[in-house]
Amino acid sequence: MRNSQRCGLAATPFSTQPSASTGAVLWMYEYGPPRKGRDEREGWVMPEVFTGKVLIPGDQIDVYLAALKEAEEARAPFRRSLDELNAAFAASLEKKYSRRTVLKHTSIVELFSIFLCDYTDVERLEDVTRGLVNSHFRRWYQRKVLDRMDSDETRVELKKFFVFLDQEKGIHNPKAVEALR
Numbered sequence: 001m002r003n004s005q006r007c008g009l010a011a012t013p014f015s016t017q018p019s020a021s022t023g024a025v026l027w028m029y030e031y032g033p034p035r036k037g038r039d040e041r042e043g044w045v046m047p048e049v050f051t052g053k054v055l056i057p058g059d060q061i062d063v064y065l066a067a068l069k070e071a072e073e074a075r076a077p078f079r080r081s082l083d084e085l086n087a088a089f090a091a092s093l094e095k096k097y098s099r100r101t102v103l104k105h106t107s108i109v110e111l112f113s114i115f116l117c118d119y120t121d122v123e124r125l126e127d128v129t130r131g132l133v134n135s136h137f138r139r140w141y142q143r144k145v146l147d148r149m150d151s152d153e154t155r156v157e158l159k160k161f162f163v164f165l166d167q168e169k170g171i172h173n174p175k176a177v178e179a180l181r
Contacts, residue, residue, distance in 0.1 A: 082113035108157040130179035
């Protein structure tokens with residue numbers, strides 16, 4: 001379910017005619033029932049990654065900000081659980097690695113949790129797909145984080161995190177582990 005849908009908002013075209021100056025169709029959020037897209041082959045809702053720009057008419061900005069606050073409050077429990085899992089991951093790494101290595105691994109996991117909470121509609125770690133953990137996160141990381149870290153390094157850190165979740169916490173996601181090999 002999309003962040004906007006969690007708080008009862010649905011994206012609808014503000015105007016179906018493209019703007020004369022930009023050629024873009026303006027979208028706005030209005031209250032309404034959430035819309036779900038189902039993958040008929042699998043029978044489950046496919047997680048979405050949110051990209052692009054949202055154009056909000058000036059008279060609708062207060063409604064948008066209120067909906068954004070509601071969406072953040074709705075995502076707060078998932079964000080807290082990811083932070084707790086990252087802290088447990090750090091504690092397990094501290095037994096084997098130096099502080100610098102632990103910080104490196106946990107910072108990537110922290111960025112991954114920001115990506116999941118703010119840019120996707122994933123509600124459980126079991127729902128993370130192969131594309132989310134590989135392509136989408138890698139592209140997001142390159143756009144948002146000004147870092148020269150190799151994508152293989154991020155892959156290794158995320159793989160260690162998902163293996164930790166599988167072995168220590170009982171959160172199984174074989175698709176993500178297989179995608180990170």
